[in-house]
Amino acid sequence: MKSLLVLDLSKNQFSGNIPSTISLLQNLLQLYLSHNKLQGHMPPNFGALVSLEYLDLSGNNFSGTIPTSLEALKYLKYLNVSFNKLQGEIPNRGPFANFTAESFISNLALCGAPQFQVMACEKDTRRNTKSLLLKCIVPLSVSLSTMILVVLFILWKRRQTESESPVQVDLLLPRMHRLISHQELLYATSYFGEENLIGKGSLGMVYKGVLSDGLIVAVKVFNLELHAAFKSFEVECEVMRNIRHRNLAKIISSCSNLDFKALVLEYMPKESLEKWLYSHNYCLDFIQRLKIMIDVASGLEYLHHDYSNPVVHCDLKPSNVLLDDDMVAHISDFGIAKLLMGSEFMKRTKTLGTIGYMAPEYGSEGIVSTKCDTYSYGIILMEIFVRKKPTDEMFVEELTLKSWVESSANNIMEVIDANLLTEEDESFALKQACFSSIMTLALDCTIEPPEKRINMKDVVARLKKILNQIVDVRTP
Missing domain, CATH: 3.80.10.10 (Ribonuclease Inhibitor)
Known part of the structure; x- marks a missing residue:
């Protein structure tokens, strides 16, 4: 040919x-x-x-x-x-x-x-040895002797200083991530082909990829034509390089050069909570939804209470909750997250987030605190059990998802997802009571002012108690 x-x-x-x-x-x-x-x-x-x-x-x-x-x-x-x-x-x-x-x-x-970026090759460098000794070795010996004296003096001074002040040891050693080149990501994603595109965001795209060792990953590529993408990449790297929790998306590596920035994340084969809620091909039962929300609450509890400095996600929503093969939920996309350094809240002049999920004080005044995430969580908790987005077309003027749920407290059958509960259900009364408790908890998460909102430790405890009630009844 x-x-x-x-x-x-x-x-x-x-x-x-x-x-x-x-x-x-x-x-x-x-x-x-x-x-x-x-x-x-x-x-x-x-x-x-x-x-x-x-x-x-x-x-x-x-x-x-x-x-x-x-x-x-x-x-x-x-x-x-x-x-x-x-x-x-x-x-x-x-x-x-x-x-x-x-x-x-x-x-x-x-x-x-x-x-x-490889080692230098060994060459045959036989030259005039005597000339080399005279021109290079002797001056070098003098220089080395001087340097040794200077180093010894510095070490002596440092030892004196150390003996006068306590030694501080950094116990938070960074985790080692594998190195992945831009070229390997190109091959892993078939040059970021359309067939591997699994998600689109305001600041970039997410692709499915297979690395050279067979590991399946999600590659989040930032759109560097947008100025906010640079900041988002830096923030996400800063937040995710040290956090480790079973309910937070795991970062495998990052890849950064002048014209390309990407995060390599653990691939979630079951995709997002949003897809499971609103696609006709998927269905979540009552217990699955409850377990997913316990997972999300557990991840937030770690960020708010168990990390060295509180982390506020600032953009919690169903599309940022990813599910693995076992339907365990992982919070993802920390692109606008905030680290609270030494205070319970901070004020920002610029607000980023998603309409419908943002806490009022964050959307109107730019005030950031862990209570912002609690509010967003409460909205999702309502959404997952009623299967209505806060931006649904039915919510106009004064009617919101929150006010709709609040006004239906005495008739939950008006708001609960019809796929979850029917009066013919053998555990109808139990599920009805649990749903009522869950909606009460959701309203406690979204109460005004923010200081009155429940914290995520208590959210986890109350949801686990509700789950145990259902499981105990179902267990023979």
Whole structure:
């Protein structure tokens, strides 16, 4: 097939060597063989593919060296040999002058120029030894002696200072996250292809990806054309690098350079609570909804009471509650979260959040406190059991989700999701009583002024008590 222009055999199970006859494809512009099980050496006659512009051999088992014949490919714009077992010197002439470290990451023992971020190659540097001693070694010895004296003096002074003041030990050592390059994220998401898009937000997109080791992840890519995206990325990194709780989204890594910023997060296969509430293909029963809200409350309890400084999420809503395979809920998207440093509240001049879920004091005055999250939680608690969004078209003028629930206290059948409770239900009376208790709790979360709102520790305790009532009755 001597007229072939593009050959893409990537992401298969091909093994063996690349045949040397590939050099016959003189018109070939693009060759993609990534993510297979190919092995052996890269053919030296790759240099005969004179028209080649793109060459991707990543994610295989190639060994040996990178052929210097590739330096002759003057049209080669893109090369990727990462995640192989290559060793030896990386060529540096021809198109290699324009390649970066991402083309060569994760190999056995490559060496070369500093731009490739690999070790330097050992060269035969035999020179005039006597001249080297006279010109370099003697002055260097004098300099080293001076430096040693200075260092010894500094250490002596520091030791004196340390003996006079107590030593402080930082016990909060940062967790080690794996390093993931931009290039690996491109491959993991098929170059951020539409088929891998799983979510859209005001500041970016979320894609499903599969890393080189098979780990499935969610990649949150920030839209850097928006100024707020830079701040959001920094805030989310700051908040999420140290928090760890089973009901908070787990960060695996981050990737940041001048024109690209992304967070790599644990993938949640059951997607968002919003999808489960409003898609016809999904259905949550009474106990599932109650357990999800206990999970969310537990995550907030950790952020508000058990973290070193209280964290306010500021944008709690069903689309930011993600579900794993076991239907355990995880709070996500900390892009506008606030760290409360040494005070119970702070005032912001700029308010970000979602209409319908924002606490009144946050939306109108920009006052941030843990009570803002409590208010948002109360709205979601109502929403999940009545299956109405606070922005539903029925809520106009003075009627809101909160006032609707409040006015229906004596007739809960008017507001409860019809899928949850019917009068024919054998546990009708129990569920009715539990629903009433849950709505009372939701109203306690949204009460005015904010100082009167319940805290998340008490929310968790009351919801667990309600759950135990149902489980005890159902258990024979």
